[in-house]
Amino acid sequence: MTANATTPAAPPRTRPPGRNKAGRNKAGWNVLGLLVFLVAGFPVYWMLNTAFKPAGDAIDPDPHFFPRTFTLENFHRALNIADFWGPVGRSLLVSSVVVVIGIAVGLLAALAISRFAFRGRKIVIVGILAVQMVPLVAMIIPVFLLLNDLGQYDRLSGLVITYLTFILPFTVWTLRGFIVNIPKELEEAAMVDGCSRSGAFLRVVFPLLAPGMVATSVYGFIQAWNEYLYALMLMSQQNQTATVWLSNFSTKHGTEFAPMMAGSTMMAVPIVLLFLLVQRKMAAGLTAGAVKG
């Protein structure tokens, strides 16, 4: 914790503590905060800035920090450079199916480990946590062989199967975090009032869990959407997904930076917006003991 002050984002910690809350003091912190904002936000700004300016301006030796002319030409080009909607459609399909399966199967498992005491519960939890930790890259060789054996190579269904490797543990663990935050007494009160266990769950827990489930779904969707390695390895050129499309087109056509940034913008903006919607909820879930960014 001593290697600080190497970047502009590092506020000096040796400042006198803001005990008397002097406005002067706060101004200093605010300047630092704005610096962090600039540094962290610049890459995003630079993507947008390049995407909307004429392609010629992008490769001007003197970069324009504010676009002089707005143009949508780059988006037009990005859409036409290679098939755009095909990869995006495939990504949408795969991610949605993965999330639906993940939530359906994961919810049951999350219920089991958060609402029941049973022998082997701890082992199950450790198992689910452990498999989440195995790097995808380590798995790619046997997964490749498995799909080959199953005749699922270069198929969207095969991709769905493999995406479950990381979506499912994540879903179980996050949903578990949301479920344990719902007081058990609510369920028990409902059962005292004559509900069955499943009735109590459906009428009491399920509605309370809905926001958490939505957040988990969106989050899982984003993870599946972002996956690159399996999509690259297991799908051929004509079946590629959106992430692979993006990396393809930066090399295939030389380096057309402006359309490339337009493509990036189209990939990123919907995801970031989705992310913004659930971020707060997920941060809460994360600090509740759930995990994985």
Add this chain to the structure above:
Amino acid sequence: MSAVETTTPEKPPVRHDPARGGGSRGDGGLDDGGPGEGRGPVPGRGGRKPGTGAGARARAGALPWLLLAPCLGVLLLVLGYPLTRLVTLSFQTFGQSQLWGFQAPEFTGFDNFAGILGDGEFWAVVVRTILFAAGAVILTMVLGMLVALLQQRVSRWVRTLVNIALVASWGMPVLVAITIFKWMFDSDYGVLNWVLSRLPGVDLIGHNWFASGPQGLAVIMLLVVWGAVPFVAITLGAGLTQVPKELEEAARLDGAGAWGVFRHVTVPILKPIIVMLATLSVIWDMSVFPQVFVMRGGHPEAEFQLLTTYAYDRAFVVNDYSQGSAIALITVVLLLGVIAVYMRQMLRIGEVE
């Protein structure tokens, strides 16, 4: 919750080490101000159904497994099988001809491992990977903590601005982030060379950051850190709101400076979150793949190879699946220690729910 506890006194109400209570509260996060005993041991009272007999309890014994069955089934297929295969592969010869079925794979004992461990290049890759991951983790944790602390001190509007920037870079798809960094660090048109060249005495116009491994990997590390700081900063920020103000105040009265308060009050309380974030970061940064792979156009040069890309190269470029598997397996084994620490921490958090 206390009412239930009195009706089902099967287990002692406090099962976990009470000395840990204070430390674990910090990451409880969602403790909605409930009374302390509200965090009783949930698992202990699992399958109880008020007003039902022994039959119901027996059913509850099978029910959780029934609920778990689909999940475990899927995981066994998509993870269990490949993991087993990973281990067997690494003890076999398995190349192109075995893949197409012309030849049966042959068990060769530890030959693959001996070959890898006897290879000087492998050790260079291991050292490089560890240095890369260590650098990325330390940078991420330090910057994340500093940003989290800063966020507590700035005005509301600044906090909102910083949050927007953090969430935007957190949510940015990895591939997009890589593409942006590639663009910013471009040798001819990259904005970074231009900005840095404005500084007196610096001329980086036309400088190629990827001409050498260390510089290129430093850029990649920056990219990884940029994407990872938000998660750490936001999670730590949530944790910081849990640190009792009275404790900090008391420490200050006892004469502690800002650093003293941080070291002796804040860090111990946040320790569970810090351990969790640090171990997770190690796991993620040791398995960085697309960042290197895509940055180098799918063919990382020798001085860019990390364990992940190295295993990939062995398997899919040289078509030696067994050596690739052995390298992957070694990577997992290297990570096991970290994974163990992480899981212990997670289980502890699980205990206090």
